[in-house]
Amino acid sequence: MNLPDCIRLEETPAGYPICVISHASATARVALNGAHVMEWTPAGHSPVLYLSPDAILAEGKAIRGGIPICWPWFNAHPTDASKPMHGIARNRPWTLVRADEKTDHVTLLFKLESDEATQELWPQDFRCYLGISIGAALEVTLMTENTGSESFSVAEALHTYLTVGDIKQISIVGLHDTPYLDTVGERTLRHQTGDVTFEGEVDRQYHSTAGVVIHDPALSRKLIVDKLGSSTTVVWNPWIEKSKRLADLPDEAFHNFLCVEAANAGDATVTVQPGGSHAISTRVTVSA
Numbered sequence: 001m002n003l004p005d006c007i008r009l010e011e012t013p014a015g016y017p018i019c020v021i022s023h024a025s026a027t028a029r030v031a032l033n034g035a036h037v038m039e040w041t042p043a044g045h046s047p048v049l050y051l052s053p054d055a056i057l058a059e060g061k062a063i064r065g066g067i068p069i070c071w072p073w074f075n076a077h078p079t080d081a082s083k084p085m086h087g088i089a090r091n092r093p094w095t096l097v098r099a100d101e102k103t104d105h106v107t108l109l110f111k112l113e114s115d116e117a118t119q120e121l122w123p124q125d126f127r128c129y130l131g132i133s134i135g136a137a138l139e140v141t142l143m144t145e146n147t148g149s150e151s152f153s154v155a156e157a158l159h160t161y162l163t164v165g166d167i168k169q170i171s172i173v174g175l176h177d178t179p180y181l182d183t184v185g186e187r188t189l190r191h192q193t194g195d196v197t198f199e200g201e202v203d204r205q206y207h208s209t210a211g212v213v214i215h216d217p218a219l220s221r222k223l224i225v226d227k228l229g230s231s232t233t234v235v236w237n238p239w240i241e242k243s244k245r246l247a248d249l250p251d252e253a254f255h256n257f258l259c260v261e262a263a264n265a266g267d268a269t270v271t272v273q274p275g276g277s278h279a280i281s282t283r284v285t286v287s288a
């Protein structure tokens, strides 16, 4: 397919195609493996998405950082622990359907359709699209179509890794008075009071349809994370011990990223009827 001048297809490493976007409004990289937005840097800012320097770029392997697509299940498979964490979408090669350059942004559309390989892991007929708009804002929309003859339910997350200056100075505004499932240690239902701050490992599924604002005094910026079609906001930082257990993440990296994920997880799965569809979106912008 013809690519606009602002996009080039690189294979680094060999056999691993990555769309490299260089536009006046922003730069970015998107791997075809998992339709994975790896990096996004809007003009005039430092990188917004976090990408681990130890990320493993190999087909079938999830990339540590950027925006992994967790679909059609979140975390471990509900009944079969042998199946991949966070589902199949982030480990499959997607097809680039089209790419367009606009004056102030670039759009890319990727597609993933069910086949024998996906059927082995998840016996459903589906077509997914991932729409990405890259510019002063980053917008990612995952569309699910049920192309089969029976309804199915999905859990999902746009598992966004965000760069921060110092996790210990971070506060997340927008989840006050919100119930959440705390999955650190024994899974416990709790209730958020005030801003979310970080003094240790955080792995929470908030029951919220709202956007949030991440205040990052160390980088003198705020990250605004809005969303649509999502009733769960997942907030995660692995802290020290879990970071040491992740081979594709430096031990001290937890100081400089967090995940805020537009999701439908836990009991918030989404049922898609035959011939029906569902979309979930996240939008990230930066302000001083």
Ligand code: TA6
Residues within 6 Å of the ligand: 062, 075, 085, 086, 159, 203, 234, 235, 236, 259, 261
């Ligand atoms: O979104 C938080 C989470 O579910 C954590 O429990 C942690 O497992 C994280 O996702 C990363 O999962 P991954 O399979 O990418 O290592």
